[in-house]
Amino acid sequence: MKITTKINLMTTAWILCVLLAVNAVVFFSFMKITVNMENVELLQKADNVIREMKMADSPLKIKEIFTPYLTNHNFIRTVQSNSKITDQATNDQFLAAKIKPKYVHKKETERRTIRRNDKEEQILIVRVPDSSGAITLEVAEKLSGLELAKDVLLSILAFCTIFGALLALLGGRWLSNLIMRPITNMINTMEDIEQSGIPKKIIIQHETKDELQKMAVTFNRMIGRLETNLEKQRQFISDASHELKTPLTVIKSYADLLLRRGLQNEEVAHDAIESIHSEATRIQKMTERFLDLADTESGDLLEIKLIHLVSFCENIFKQLKSAYKREISLHYQDASISAAADELKLKQAIIILIDNAIKYSTDKIDVYLEGNEQYTIITVKDYGIGISEFEIDNIFERFYRVDKARSRETGGTGLGLAIAKNIMKQHQGEIKVKSTEGVGTEVGLFLPKWKVGKELFLNDQNIND
Template identity: 40%
Template sequence: MKLRSKIYLFSTGILFIILLLTNIAIYFLYVHSAIDKEEDILSNQANIIFENLPPSKLNDSDSNALKPYKINDGMVRYINKDGKVIHQVMDDDDFEHIHPVVVNDEEKKQMTADDHQIFIARYPVKIGNDDDDDHGEVIGTLELAVKLDNVYEDSSLLLTILVITSLIALILSLIGGKLLSNLLLKPISLLSQTMKATQESGQFKKIKMNNPSKDELYQLAVTFNKMMDQLEENFEKQKQFVSDASHELKTPLTVIESYAKLLKRWGAEDPDVRQESIEAIYSESIRMKELTHQMLDLASSEKQKSLQIETFDLVPFCKQLARTLETVNHREIWVQSDQDQVRVNWDPQKLKQVLMILLDNALKYSEKPVGIILKEQHGRIALTVKDEGIGISEENQKNIFERFYRVDPSRQRGSGGTGLGLSIAKAIVEQHEGDIEVKSQIGKGTAITIFL
């Protein structure tokens, strides 16, 4: 069943149940209220009769005592204790079909007489020390009755009105349900059509929003469009990554293949050719291994793996790393901090990886000492790796964090760079919800800052 049909059935069904229960309640409340009103009229009339007519007057068959107390469309009569009607005043002969009854206690009920609904009230007439004494002797019964035809005629009219208005309400509900479903389902239909068009064309289509209403459906469309933008961006990055990776791997593979052929052809006879080929193949193999590791590191960083966050002091952490790299590279690396302790919440292994990348680049492109500077800036910790090397032009600074990007391709290839290091560093920093920025001048050096 389509969602549109479900909306129709649900909205109409709920309204039908509400109207049915409401109409039943209104109908029975009206009938009950109208009968109670007739009962009050009879009760008031009986009280007036008891106040004005003594029992002796009621038992006097020669008098016409009840004539002044006639009830419109009703009956008033007095019955003695033998069940004989002494006095009787009525508007309709239909009341004659009501059998006279003597009662000892007050009685009120609804009954049918000659196809008419009648409400009848019977009150015992007593004599004793006190006319109102409940223990007096019953000498007769005062009987009052009224037809309920008008009540049921009015209730029938009310029922007809309720049915007609309910039908009108249901029709309006169907129309409203259709309008509502169109309003609700239009963005969903557009979403479905857009997804289908994306699937068929292979292009990332977006929903056109001509009337921004700022409601949940509008937010759904906005979220979908943002998702399409993100998917398109990721797709382009992935395509670019595959293209760049293929290009990067093509060169060492070509070199290895060429030297392998040379080695196969001349290596057995010429020791110099054999040695040159082995060195070239080994060098390119090492380079391919480094490139593969860095691509895996980049993919690992982008997967948002769980981090081992710890609270530690950056000052001894940086000094220890600087000493290690000084020993390995035989270069001076100094550490400067404006505080004795700089505590941060980071994954220490990931931070070590980032610093290794930045320090490796600084040592490659600078012959002078390299520095690590720690200071507090705008409520965050700024960790800067600074060198006095060749520098980076302003144009190239915008792209150095892109994958496989090289400021000087020939120089960096000769130094073993792959163009992935800074991309990995940026991915790790963003994974920790930090920022990274670069400041550099040609011939004066470069400073790359991580905001922790």
């Protein structure tokens, strides 16, 4: 069953229940009020009759007293203590015979239903004892106006109920269409996306400021992110293809050279093999960077442990100094400074920063270890070419290079800072860059002191404990 049909049926059923409840209250209230009014009137009539009976000169005149008070389908009679009728006046013998006399000691009201000619009639009876208690005056009359009013009221209520049900059906349909319109638009948009494979957004025609508009806005925001990710994916494929194209072209060219000239010319063959090896090595490093980037974006669990940063950094710098023959100075005030992190990934991020500093500077490199209430900070500072202000926002993009010519010479792929940023994101930390063109660059890794991992909840204090 469609949601629109469910909404329509549920709203109609609910309104019908409300109408029936209201109609019942109206009907029974009307009956009670009308009968009470008739009851008061009939009791007043009985009191008047008793008053006149007291003033009568002889018992023979009592029947004459009853006659003026008779109405259509009515009787008035006196009943002794043995429930015998003494005097009676009536214009409806069937009614008088149907209602048995009853003696009472105090005022009493009774409403009774009788059948006449296969029809039900409402009869109101009042019984009032006289002051001496010897007899009871019994007055009864047919509630003809009540029957007619009841039938009219039932007809009106039935008409109103049917009319209300029709309005409820129409209103439920309008309401269900109003509710389902953005959902239907979303379904149609999803079907279009499924068929075409192209992300599309829902067109919001009216600002309703309700949950449905919020859902549509959320859907559009999700589609916007998908479009951004798809664009990044296309850009990544394009950039990766471009990056791989150059070394593959070089390899192919030298392979063609070897095929044409063979190995007779040792010098040419040696140069060709050396170039092929160099470009193959470059492709290998680029592939490793691709894998590193994919690994840092996959959100894998971190192997968190306490790292004593001074000895950790000294070991890294010892290896780099040996490989690059560059001066790397470590500065710190607290020799016990530590951080909770994944050792291999933090090492990878630091090496990326040092590697960039080596590529884009020729002077010494300074590394600072410090901390504040929130973060443990590792800062790598070089005194090289620097980065212009308008390029700082782009340096974390994949394949972006500040000095493209120098990057080609040094074999850079433009993926290092993107990987370092992802590593810090995995640690719920930050990476920040300050740079002045021609002066140098300062890059900081900010590791939170309170580390909330997927499996661990650590800080410096409880690790040391």
